Amino acid sequence: MTITARIATILGVVAVTSCSTGSNSSPPPQNTSTSTGTSFAPLPDPPERKAIDAYLAMWREMAAAGETSNSDAPGLAKYATGDALLVIKNSLAEDNRKGMVTKGSPKSDPQVTNVDRSDGAVTVVKIRDCGDDSAWLKYRRGTNDPADGQAGGRRSILAEVKAQPDGSWLVTRFAVQGVGSC
Amino acid sequence: MLKRIAFAAAITMAGLVATASSARGDPGWGSVDCSTTPGPGCELIAEMSQAQGRPSVSGTTTQDGTSDSFECRYVPAGQGDPAVPQPEGPGGWFRLLCSADGKATANRPPVWIPAGQQAEPSITPEQVAMMAKSRLRLPAPSIAVNPAGEQLVHLPTWLWLREGWRTTSSSAAVPGITVTAVAEPVTASWSTGDGTTVTCSGPGTPFTADHDPKAVSPDCGHTYRRASRGTPGEVYTATVTVQWNVRWSGAGQSGVFPGLTTTTSTNLRVTESQALNSR
Numbered sequence A: 001m002t003i004t005a006r007i008a009t010i011l012g013v014v015a016v017t018s019c020s021t022g023s024n025s026s027p028p029p030q031n032t033s034t035s036t037g038t039s040f041a042p043l044p045d046p047p048e049r050k051a052i053d054a055y056l057a058m059w060r061e062m063a064a065a066g067e068t069s070n071s072d073a074p075g076l077a078k079y080a081t082g083d084a085l086l087v088i089k090n091s092l093a094e095d096n097r098k099g100m101v102t103k104g105s106p107k108s109d110p111q112v113t114n115v116d117r118s119d120g121a122v123t124v125v126k127i128r129d130c131g132d133d134s135a136w137l138k139y140r141r142g143t144n145d146p147a148d149g150q151a152g153g154r155r156s157i158l159a160e161v162k163a164q165p166d167g168s169w170l171v172t173r174f175a176v177q178g179v180g181s182c
Numbered sequence B: 001m002l003k004r005i006a007f008a009a010a011i012t013m014a015g016l017v018a019t020a021s022s023a024r025g026d027p028g029w030g031s032v033d034c035s036t037t038p039g040p041g042c043e044l045i046a047e048m049s050q051a052q053g054r055p056s057v058s059g060t061t062t063q064d065g066t067s068d069s070f071e072c073r074y075v076p077a078g079q080g081d082p083a084v085p086q087p088e089g090p091g092g093w094f095r096l097l098c099s100a101d102g103k104a105t106a107n108r109p110p111v112w113i114p115a116g117q118q119a120e121p122s123i124t125p126e127q128v129a130m131m132a133k134s135r136l137r138l139p140a141p142s143i144a145v146n147p148a149g150e151q152l153v154h155l156p157t158w159l160w161l162r163e164g165w166r167t168t169s170s171s172a173a174v175p176g177i178t179v180t181a182v183a184e185p186v187t188a189s190w191s192t193g194d195g196t197t198v199t200c201s202g203p204g205t206p207f208t209a210d211h212d213p214k215a216v217s218p219d220c221g222h223t224y225r226r227a228s229r230g231t232p233g234e235v236y237t238a239t240v241t242v243q244w245n246v247r248w249s250g251a252g253q254s255g256v257f258p259g260l261t262t263t264t265s266t267n268l269r270v271t272e273s274q275a276l277n278s279r
Helices: A047-068 A082-099 B002-008 B044-051 B127-132
Strands: A098-102 A111-118 A121-132 A136-140 A154-163 A169-179 B009-018 B058-063 B066-076 B091-099 B111-114 B142-146 B157-163 B168-174 B175-192 B195-202 B238-249 B253-269
Touching: A047 A082, A047 A098, A047 A111, A047 A121, A047 A154, A047 A169, A082 A098, A082 A169, A098 B238, A121 B044, A154 B044, A169 B044, B066 B175, B127 B168, B127 B238, B127 B253, B142 B253, B157 B238, B175 B253
Parallel strands: none
Antiparallel strands: A098 A136, A111 A121, A121 A154, A154 A169, B009 B066, B009 B168, B058 B066, B066 B091, B091 B111, B142 B157, B168 B175, B175 B195, B175 B238, B238 B253
């Protein structure tokens, strides 16, 4: 069942009754500096909010790691796992091999499109974003020579974020589509 | 009656054909763009469109500004697979055709469809993969050499590909199955026309002005020892053949296809250089 993103409407679901016995303490809210047009009510973090935060933080960490094309940047695994982490690391390693670094940052505008519940708790959040990487560009390392590839632009991005046994939320998969797809 | 039902069971297929980005740079998401570099996670596109109740796939493939729409349907086949006994009862043999142009691309034996059955075309990931493979558009190789004009005996010739060496992929999807075929260039085998074959594991290094003209290419080159004078046309024909590995993955399965090749050739005139020889 598809539930359109209305963060304010799902405040009833706050507790994440994960099957682990760990505490449900969550990390302090991330200071999201990503320039998004989305704003959220200052209420206890619903799972959708945590999922959105993890999603935004994933791109923020990728952008930070991209400045040196460091595929081993420790921040990467804090917000992504599985295929999502693999794809990011491979991308950074490939850039590093080519002598490229990425400067700037992407813009995001994520919306929750779907949540899956298990025993009443939200366990999976699906996100649809219309990101923009026209100000997040690759350069030859140590220069200001932009790599003369295709231009950036607005891209439809889909992502899957899953609750972890420790109560954190990690992006497990994402799919970035071509420029002009949104 | 049966014919009509079978035709009505047509499903739509979509293939997304794209070309992977070259070694040139991209915006930040360029190297993880599913339309150019399908990888893990890209199946979300199909999954999430299904979740919203929309047809999971439909529409068009795009490549170099042209587009095709894909469709799968059953068409009557004159007879069945001789190895399979004809089932009892009314019905007929049908072949599954999946293509953009009405010509068969799903290479599979006919199936028996009992009369009156709603024939949902069933197709395996490997069959979808064959369709994805058929949509691959491998870049044609383009030869570059240094020196740019005539080659000189004993002076190293640099060989490289200006075009034709980039990972290329295409996808095809039916509801529930999205498969991507990826072709990766593996070797460039150069037949230099004087009886030598040079196999390079990459596209070769472009010669640039900061290289010593007398230096040997670091990864792909040849030094002619005899002039081409006296050969037909007074030239050597240099041919490059790029060998591609093709693998596919999707719907939790993966596999490899027989490799593909691309090839092109050019004529090279090789002359003696007294100046170099007398050094």
